[in-house]
Amino acid sequence: MHQQNQTLLQALADCVAACEHCATACLQEQDVKMMVRCIQLDRDCADICALTARFVxxxxxxxxxxxxECAEICRACGNECAQHQHMEHCRQCAEACKRCEEACMQAAGSTAGH
Structure with a gap:
């Protein structure tokens, strides 16, 4: 497997783990209602990253x-988590989503026309 694919697959796996952790942590927050959109995007992002990794x-x-599509959802999830930077799990998730978004866009660009 090419190094680029290994890097991409690692970014996808890291994002799945960060999103799953973030969603679980959000469910344990005092004001869960405030975290609904974050939880929903965490779940969507984890699922699309896992599926994308299998296809890659x-x-x-x-x-x-x-x-x-994965890059788009990573961007949305990362932007939502970035609004909750005071929570460590959201901060870490936002960073993982940004790295994954960038890796997906780079890979999508390098496969154009194939």
Whole structure:
């Protein structure tokens, strides 16, 4: 497997873990209602990252489309988590989402026309 794919797959896995952790931590916050959008995006982001990783790993012809969608959801999740920087789990999730978004966009760009 190419180094780029390994880096991408690691970013995707890191994002899944950060989002799952963030969603669980958000559910334990005092004001859970304030965290609803964050939890929803964490779940969406974790799912799309896991699915994208599987498509990339198998070399699917549909990976490019998923990479772009994954980047979009990572951006939305990261932006939401960035609004809750005072919570460590949200801060870490925002960082993981940003790294994953960048890795997905780079990979989507490098596979254009393939």
């Amino acid at each position: 790993a198998r070399g699917s012809e549909h990976a490019q489309h998923l990479l772009r």
